[in-house]
Amino acid sequence: MSRPAAVSRRSTKTEYIETDTGNKISRRSHIEGKQNIMLGGKSVIMAGVCLRGDLSRKTEKTAEGEKETSQTAISVGRASVIATNCTIRPPMRISRGHMIFYPMRIGDNVFIGPNSHISSLTISSHVHIGANSVLSPFCVVKEQCKILPDTVIPPHMIIPPGSVVAGRPAQIVGEVGEGWGQGGGGEGEEWVEGGDLRPLVRSIK
Template sequence: MSRPTPATRRSAKSEYIETDTGNKISRRSIIEGKQNIMLGGKSVVMAGAMLRGDLVRKPEKMADGEKEGPVTAIHVGRASIISTNCTIRPPHRISRGRMVFYPMRIGDNVFIGPGTYVSSAVISSNVHIGTNCVLSAFSVIRDNCKILPNTVVPSHMTIPPGSVVGGRPARITGEVGEGWGQGGGGEGEEYVEGGDLRALVRSIR
């Protein structure tokens, strides 16, 4: 019986396509409307993640008949991680009988856990979102927040900076406290929730 061939370094790296700005996008992710998605650099989109950049407000016609420029549906900052099987979908509402989509902005150093559904308007920087959460349409998550696993954030809810949130529906259960996010991100340092995700991004192959 022949022995199995060990995986080569080349095949181990083939899971991700790396862009010029250091973003790592899994070949098994689902990216719709790529032209309407902006990744800020050194961010990761893992296998099974779905980004719906095709859900975007159609350009309006200007007075001179020209159309306005392209609209960014999803903007992700630097060193953020969208984990396996997440869905990132811009928020929408019905206006004058038609569905209108609004842009979504995700900040720097945001970790979105596996199986989470996101339709927020804004997720600010240094936010840690647990597994299997639902962030409903037009919710706003401010800086330095921790969303516990299995949390459902209702539509239009705004979570203030430094909050710990959990429950179905979500409620504020505490504060992250001083030192949240500090100590992570350096070479050889262990990842800290809410911290700099660059070291964790580098470790993903």
């Protein structure tokens, strides 16, 4: 994972700020706690997205007097796309009267559809999440899954690899099938669900 990256000068008048690792971040997104968010490179954060990096677990002060520091709250892999008006916030539970936040991990080539609310513990690589979906705290989505639009995944539910999921609450309704998401990702090739999202990232200006 890369460190929070500097902004490239060439994008000063565009919709997106482009970092030196190729991430594209909309000027109309809302990012809290930037120091606690890690983007792997060539990922896109669209307009209206709310990333709550400020909701991070803090290490306790030690006997030696070290300062309290925050851990990475949200980690996003390479070539992932978070579409418009999504909210991404780490999962939380209350322990001994205190709110404790847990790091969220999003893999490579993950597409999160518009107006979704994500509070998962982990979303593995090559996952496609349809619009208006809700992924409740501490749910886990394994690799190469397809979440259909308007799905609500309950807390702590684990979605096996290669599953198609739908419903409110979510149920596994099928499998994506052999070869789902395969594509060369070559120049001029259209992006496909579950495949390499770099063509989609390149098309966003």
